[in-house]
Amino acid sequence: MLAALAIRTLRTADARCLWKFAWNFGVKGMLSVEKFKRRMKRGEYFPPFLYVSIINSCNLRCQGCWVDVEAPRESIDLAAMNRLIADAKAHGNVFFGILGGEPFMHPELLEILTAHPDCYFQVFTNGQFITEKVAAELRQLGNVTPLVSIEGREMVSDERRGKRDVFNKTIRGLENCLKNRILTGVATSVCQTNIDELLTESWLQELIDRGVHYVWYHTYRPVGPKMNAALALRPDQLVRVREFVVEMRARMPIAIIDAYYDHDGRALCPMSTGISHHISPRGDIEPCPIIQFATETIGDERGVFATMRDSAFLKDFRELSARATRGCVVLERPDLVKELVLKHGARDTTLRGTAMAELDAMQPRFSQWLPGREVPEKHWMYRVAKKYWFSDFGAYRNARHAVQEKRLKLETSLDGGSAPLDTPAAEANCSIARPTH
Secondary structure, eight states: OHHHHHHHHHHHSOHHHHHHIIIIIIIHHHHHHHHHHHHHHTTOOOOSEEEEEOBOOOSOOOTTOOSOTTSSOOBOOHHHHHHHHHHHHTTTOOEEEEESSOGGGSTTHHHHHHTOTTSEEEEEEOSTTOOHHHHHHHHHHOSEEEEEEOOSSHHHHHHHHTSSSHHHHHHHHHHHHHHTTOOOEEEEEEOTTTHHHHSSHHHHHHHHHHTOOEEEEEEOOOOSTTOOGGGSOOHHHHHHHHHHHHHHHTTSSSEEEOSSBOTTSOBOOHHHHTSEEEEOTTOEEESSTTOOEESEETTOTTOHHHHHHTOHHHHHHHHHHHHHOSSOHHHHOHHHHHHHHHHHTOEEOSSSOOHHHHHHHOOOOOOSOOTTOOOOOOSHHHHHHHHHHSSOTTTTTTOOOOOOHHHHHHHHHHHTTOOOTTSHHHHTTGGGGSOOO
């Protein structure tokens, strides 16, 4: 598998793109994680990977989106991004995830990427603004990998993304990237309407045949102003996703990313481990993209490194989250999120101003943490990479996790086809998703 993947990538990717990936992301990225580990020993937390939503605007209207895509445009300008990246680089960081909205609607995106040839950028995009000209510019830069979101084939894509002809328009952008030999990935938020269509070996083979280099499966999270709980996966389906990813990694010549498990298959949260935090289009420093509260901004005169390192708000989120769960604290314990927001007087960073009401409306549910159902990595490469550069970094070592029998019993009943977690019958047992301390 590994040899076939390497050969296929060498044949289909531009040499400049490969070099930038290998050096900027590979070598320098590993060094960044090592610096992160050394900082942790000193009690200093500054994540080696930063995710930045540079704009809130988007041309699509996806089900369950938590971004203010219909609000007046907010975006981080070139000067602010340059300051942010320069400060992060000074402390060894070189990898930045660029999110939106739709990042390619930002008028200065290419200038941001051009200004930092010594960094590596992963741009999360629906692909519809990647014309042949834009793709050619990305190839020339070499330091960027588009991660194109595909949520289903024709009918499902239109339903999930709120517009018509979404799949074909996205595929055109994807093909422009691949024709220009850019290292390119495809991301899917796995949910009830696409799990049987895209979580399949045949879909992976189609992506391989098209020339796609990697995929990223993550599971749908019902949050935000229009959370769609009906799309959320059941516990047995969450395990199914994990089993599929591990199995296909060992068999198919395509890289498969996940960010929520360690090498032994134990759940983790990148925010709780401290390996990543999020910055909003207005520069607010948030624990993660779906926790839309903050006490600091990147405009602080101390710079982003000192601001994040010294943030009591982020520190509390990491520590309390790790004590409560190895999964997603927002899904499992929205009450704890509200508690911390009130404790620190954190402001609502949304433009709609309803983030607290949305928290109140959430019902606890299962996330990726399903004790006793861990699926360890099979392929040695993924095991090694995760063990040393994407583990839990000891975040959960001293945390007390009370895994209650009621939780496991309810999970078993759900697997057997009884009432889904959102029904009143299940809600009566919602304490199973609230570990005691």
